[in-house]
Amino acid sequence: MVVPLIACLTAPAALAEDASAGPHRSSAERLGMGKPVARVVELPYDGAGQAKDAAQPGPKQAPASPETTRRRSLEAAQSRGSHSYVDTSKVPLDGHGRVDKRALRSDTPPTGWGSQPPAEAKECLDRPAAESMAGETYSRWIWCQKHQMGVVYAWVDGDGRAHDLGTAAMKLHTVTVGNGQARGVRTYIQVQSVTYDPEFSLDPEIAVRIMQWEQEVSKLKSYILAECVQTSTYCQSSPGAVEHSWKEWDSRPTQEWLFWDTHSREEASSADDKVLFHQWHLRIGGSGGAYTYRPGVSADRTIRCDSATYFSLFGVPYNKACINYDVVPHLQYKISDSRVTSVARHIRHAQNDPGNTYPAIGYKVIPGKYTGKWDNLGLTRVLGGSATHQNNVAEKDRACKRLPPYETNGLPEAPKPGEDCDEYPFATTEQGAASPYWDFSVRAVPSSENQSAGGLLGWYYFRDRILTAQDPFWVDIQD
Structure with a gap:
């Protein structure tokens, strides 16, 4: 009653x-x-x-x-x-790495x-x-x-x-x-x-x-x-x-x-x-x-x-x-989720051992790792298609193709057919490859996994209502 x-x-x-x-x-x-x-x-x-x-x-x-x-x-x-989080392993995807409409029935905002x-x-x-x-x-x-x-x-x-x-x-x-x-x-x-x-x-x-x-x-x-x-x-x-x-x-x-x-x-x-x-x-x-x-x-x-x-x-x-709002928001990828395994491994490597990633420039500081605590190393969103996003993609591509200034320290081998060049931090963040303040990592991953990870990232932005420029979030890689 x-x-x-x-x-x-x-x-x-x-x-x-x-x-x-x-x-x-x-x-x-x-x-x-x-x-x-x-x-x-x-x-x-x-x-x-x-x-x-x-x-x-x-x-x-x-x-x-x-x-x-x-x-x-x-x-x-x-x-x-x-904390608030989205476990991406539970989000249904279609065959193109996009969120399936079945998600509407269970996990959309009220x-x-x-x-x-x-x-x-x-x-x-x-x-x-x-x-x-x-x-x-x-x-x-x-x-x-x-x-x-x-x-x-x-x-x-x-x-x-x-x-x-x-x-x-x-x-x-x-x-x-x-x-x-x-x-x-x-x-x-x-x-x-x-x-x-x-x-x-x-x-x-x-x-x-x-x-x-x-x-x-x-x-x-x-x-x-x-x-x-x-x-x-x-x-x-x-x-x-x-x-x-x-x-x-x-x-x-x-x-x-x-x-x-x-x-x-x-x-x-x-x-x-x-x-x-x-x-x-x-x-x-x-x-x-x-x-x-x-x-x-x-x-x-x-x-x-x-x-x-x-x-x-x-x-x-x-x-x-x-x-x-009284939460520390974070995105979860799981290595056990076969749809994004290679991307999750890349992010974990970039977060835990940044100095041994490409471009190979030695000491690096790569932000965004979720530790359960709030810090000043969170990621902040930018819109897809914005100037910052486009600059991040262009910088990532130069590192993946060994174009200047990455002729000697970029990715040793360009992605093969069926592969994409994945970057972390994400291209849709202010901390992406073109950031003058942070370092980044690139790695070749299967195209299907890169598309799935991107679709799940977009779902996370929507599901946790991540605003541009003013809403820091972190990334948690689980087994």
Whole structure:
């Protein structure tokens, strides 16, 4: 069952009131002495470990620059071990090395949202990393997390000391799904269960208050919503908060999903491809009883939205999109994939032993190797047919045919009939053969394998929404 969004509440009064608490006052002063108070906490999904006070919502803001956000997101992804990849061995090809239309049925970006997340969300939630504080990145299009958020109810005595009375918490499944044809993401939340955890105290007064809390907690209310961190000039999330008593939350069917949409405003961007980065988070608070509530938010998650016009598949345009961005993106080729074996071996050799590749110039630095970490050696895409692409192809051909300046150190023997001259880094990257800053490698490979590898590279650009010039990616060669 899906909660009808028309029945969802606008943000309750507590949502407006609790934002007024200033961040520079002490907790006791902010919450009040000699009265009951409540604060939001995050808890491990399995219940093992200590609750942690959730961050408090700050004022809406303008987005950071794309360069700053890109660096921060990649650094965060590295620290969390979050990555997005396309295993090309699973992508069907036709007899000419082009992606087969069968791929449309299983692995294309989402282009619309339903009342519940796509089937891949279950696979994402079943992964162990989904229970981590960072969640799990299934792909650039799907992120998920199993987590708990709750409210700790307390009494602040006349000396300003807070005595916790108990915690009411919700186990949540959260899934964020991007869109390959619209500038937005949808965040789904499913409440799995509600728990009440009273504290214990030998202090008679606090013990009485704990008993009173146990009697009233199910009637107290909590609200939740997903919201964009930036101002409405840049992005907008809707609908508003959904609020229920803890008893009502606990009685709802576990298969129902709530959802919120975050949309990016194209007109607010002056960057290439109209790129905007946004952060979103869950916001939780409460109301009811005599408590003064302090809301809390989950960790910020970064999305990137663009209006690039160079993405299409079988004639279908994908001119706008939003993806989950807190990942280290990489392409996978497998040596065991007979369609690309020779190309994969060439790339591995170029990455691991560049000094022994052609052109034979001695010491070389060839970028793009995936190590599981973000570094400054990523590859950046250029469009096929662009001047950079054409220059890369021309430089590669000179090295393959021993034309100047490669008369003495180019490929010893030109490719035979049925072979192509393969180059790495790819000709469709800024780091290709004509780059004045990086070295490259060439090798003769079967033409069919070179065509297959090129088709799979084009699929990767599409599937992981790799933008030109501003979206570094890495290459992972597996056995």
